[in-house]
Amino acid sequence: MRCSRCRRLAVINLRAHRLALCERHFVQRFLEVVERAIRRYSLMHRSSKVLVAVSGGKDSLALWDALTELGYSADGLYIDLGIEKQDYSRISREKAEAFAEQRGLRLRVFSLKEEYGSAMPELRRGSRELCSVCGIVKRHVMNRVALEGGYEVLATGHNLDDEASVLLANLLRWNTALAARQAPRVEAWHEKLRPKVKPLCLLSERETATYAFVRGIDYVSELECPFSAGATSIAVKEALNRIEEHSPGTKLYFYTQFLKHREIFAGEEEEKAPVRECSSCGFPAGGELCSFCRLLLKSRLGGEKGDNRADSRVG
Amino acid sequence: MPATVKFRGRTMEVEAGTRVEDVLRKMGLSREGIIARVGSRLVTEDYRLRDGDEVELISAISGG
Numbered sequence: 001m002r003c004s005r006c007r008r009l010a011v012i013n014l015r016a017h018r019l020a021l022c023e024r025h026f027v028q029r030f031l032e033v034v035e036r037a038i039r040r041y042s043l044m045h046r047s048s049k050v051l052v053a054v055s056g057g058k059d060s061l062a063l064w065d066a067l068t069e070l071g072y073s074a075d076g077l078y079i080d081l082g083i084e085k086q087d088y089s090r091i092s093r094e095k096a097e098a099f100a101e102q103r104g105l106r107l108r109v110f111s112l113k114e115e116y117g118s119a120m121p122e123l124r125r126g127s128r129e130l131c132s133v134c135g136i137v138k139r140h141v142m143n144r145v146a147l148e149g150g151y152e153v154l155a156t157g158h159n160l161d162d163e164a165s166v167l168l169a170n171l172l173r174w175n176t177a178l179a180a181r182q183a184p185r186v187e188a189w190h191e192k193l194r195p196k197v198k199p200l201c202l203l204s205e206r207e208t209a210t211y212a213f214v215r216g217i218d219y220v221s222e223l224e225c226p227f228s229a230g231a232t233s234i235a236v237k238e239a240l241n242r243i244e245e246h247s248p249g250t251k252l253y254f255y256t257q258f259l260k261h262r263e264i265f266a267g268e269e270e271e272k273a274p275v276r277e278c279s280s281c282g283f284p285a286g287g288e289l290c291s292f293c294r295l296l297l298k299s300r301l302g303g304e305k306g307d308n309r310a311d312s313r314v315g
Numbered sequence: 316m317p318a319t320v321k322f323r324g325r326t327m328e329v330e331a332g333t334r335v336e337d338v339l340r341k342m343g344l345s346r347e348g349i350i351a352r353v354g355s356r357l358v359t360e361d362y363r364l365r366d367g368d369e370v371e372l373i374s375a376i377s378g379g
Contacts, residue, residue, distance in 0.1 A: 001359040001361050001362075009356075010359050011356065011357040011358070011359070012350075012357065012359065013359045013360060013361075020359060057377055058375075058377070059377070161376070204347070204375075205348070205375045205376060205377070206347060206348065206349070206350060206375045208375070209350050209373065209375035210350055210357060210375075213350065213352070213357060213373075214357070221373060221374075222323070222324075224377060234376060237348070237376050238345070238348065238376065241345040241347040241348045241376075242345060244345075244347045245345050245346065245347055
């Protein structure tokens with residue numbers, strides 16, 4: 001197959017766009033689409049100080065690379081979750097560090113174990129919703145580092161497949177409250193929080209994998225988080241890909257039309273409890289403690305059998 | 316000499332002349348979730364495998 005623009009050998013066939021592209025034209029288009037998403041959804045300004053959450057995977061490293069190529073001032077944040085199974089955290093951290101070093105970029109590393117004495121395996125103890133526990137931890141750390149480092153925006157590597165699959169999963173359960181909150185830019189609802197943006201939301205997972213490969217990004221490819229095995233999100237993505245196989249462009253249409261008609265879900269958001277400050281860490285909370293500090297407390301109590309006293313030093 | 320296809324630690328032999336999309340179909344994989352590499356370059360799904368080609372199929376799907 002030949003590049004639709006220059007007739008060189010193509011590296012990707014984008015059936016949704018009836019477009020085959022060579023390396024050079026694919027990279028050019030990828031950057032154009034990132035910039036388009038930033039402008040179309042008012043994700044950030046050219047001068048914004050951005051903190052990119054990087055996991056060592058293809059999406060977050062591709063995002064960091066693309067933002068840097070486009071001239072944005074972006075530092076990286078790697079959250080070391082302390083997952084020893086399959087050497088997951090060590091390998092992921094090494095990939096993120098090597099990427100930053102090769103490109104002369106600043107990477108902030110935040111180790112849960114060093115900061116709080118508890119790593120992910122302890123924090124998730126007793127919880128069935130492992131991915132949501134991880135989400136609570138990451139959101140807390142991202143906001144904390146962004147606040148302390150003076151960053152204006154938090155960027156994550158969520159791609160079109162991530163967004164379309166979350167949307168489908170929410171609609172399959174008629175979880176309209178969650179659907180109402182889904183957006184390429186999620187505004188901060190408290191002065192200590194930062195807006196979260198998803199500049200890859202118009203690019204498929206196959207496009208980010210291709211970009212990472214073509215740009216020579218060494219990412220964690222064969223290894224998945226050991227706690228995400230059998231995750232529902234993967235099953236939903238595979239189902240969407242089967243539909244996409246039959247009708248190219250469905251994922252993009254599904255997601256972008258949702259964004260266009262999002263107002264039909266307006267008013268469906270769950271009312272937030274009056275905002276208080278967590279008595280332990282000072283971040284916004286619905287109760288005495290924020291979700292993160294509650295996890296931390298639970299993990300510490302879990303290590304002291306028979307002792308259910310609250311630890312006032314949490315956080 | 317047939318071509319070899321690697322995917323998630325497994326290796327299989329494929330007859331030269333087979334297209335990448337045929338290999339994916341045979342393995343029950345969607346072309347929307349895979350990129351294919353031959354040597355140091357990526358190939359599109361219409362690429363016909365040649366004798367001695369070593370093809371690596373890389374999953375683009377991640378989750379959690």
